[in-house]
Amino acid sequence: MVKTKVEQSIIDALEAVAADHGVDIVDVEVVGATKAPCVRVRIDNLDGESISLDEVTAQSSWVSDVVEGLDPISSSYTLEVSSPGMARPLRRPSDFQKFIGERCELSAIATEGQRRYKGIIAAADEASVTLETEDGEQTSISFDDVKKGTLKPTFDFKKEKGGK
Template sequence: MAVKDIRSRLLEALEAEAAAHGADIVDVEVAGASKAPVVRVRVDRAEPGEPVSLDEVASHNGWVGDVVEALDPFPGSYTLEVSSPGLDRPLRRPADFERFVGEPVQVRMAGHGGRRTFTGTLMGLQGDDVVVECDDGTHALPLADVQSAKLRPVF
């Protein structure tokens, strides 16, 4: 099975269980060699507010491990890492782009008017477009063409 398919199956199964545990599955990543794969699951609080604590992340290890094990995505062993989303939290769902309106973001596109990267302030969604206000103006970027998007921490 392709890594993309494994990631999709894991994401779907974890999202189905997350609400019952007060969690939000931010992202799932499958990395490493096929002989030693690593499954990285980033979790956050279901409700916006304070960042998720290390104790909260640790409390999610059990049920996340059970869900991954039930799917048995790899023929041999694998490493499971459960962590917080970090300061540069990935944005992938429409709800993420609404939740973090006003925050600094970086959006990478497959190509949009000859440009791939847009860094600025997230203005939210307009229809199926992610709206980002950059130094050179406001850009409406088709959500379907977004390759990656993440918060950009300001120090």
């Protein structure tokens, strides 16, 4: 996955202590204006259970301490610690392997004129992910070329209502 040096340094620093807190560092993004950017840290429970808002609040203190200690941005910035949410970022090969069979969207370095890919995660190994598109074709993309990966949840609002 393609990450900036600042993002990767924050990920590395947080991952060095995250397991001690029972937390998985899902993703780190630095977004916004260069004068006052936002550092977004998405965390989840290491055991695979979804993290609650109270747990995110409890974990925010050590995350802040680690990021402050690293001092990755010379100007002022906002630190945002949150859960991965429904549209969960996919950063590591293990993330893609965990969600085989789920819908996702990727943006990648352009290959054969295409940058965006949508489909079901059909397979993933340490080197690449294979997506099955809506037309049934499979496309393999190297993780070295992936800029961003996100789960795309499916909502079914037309479920049959009981008794009707």
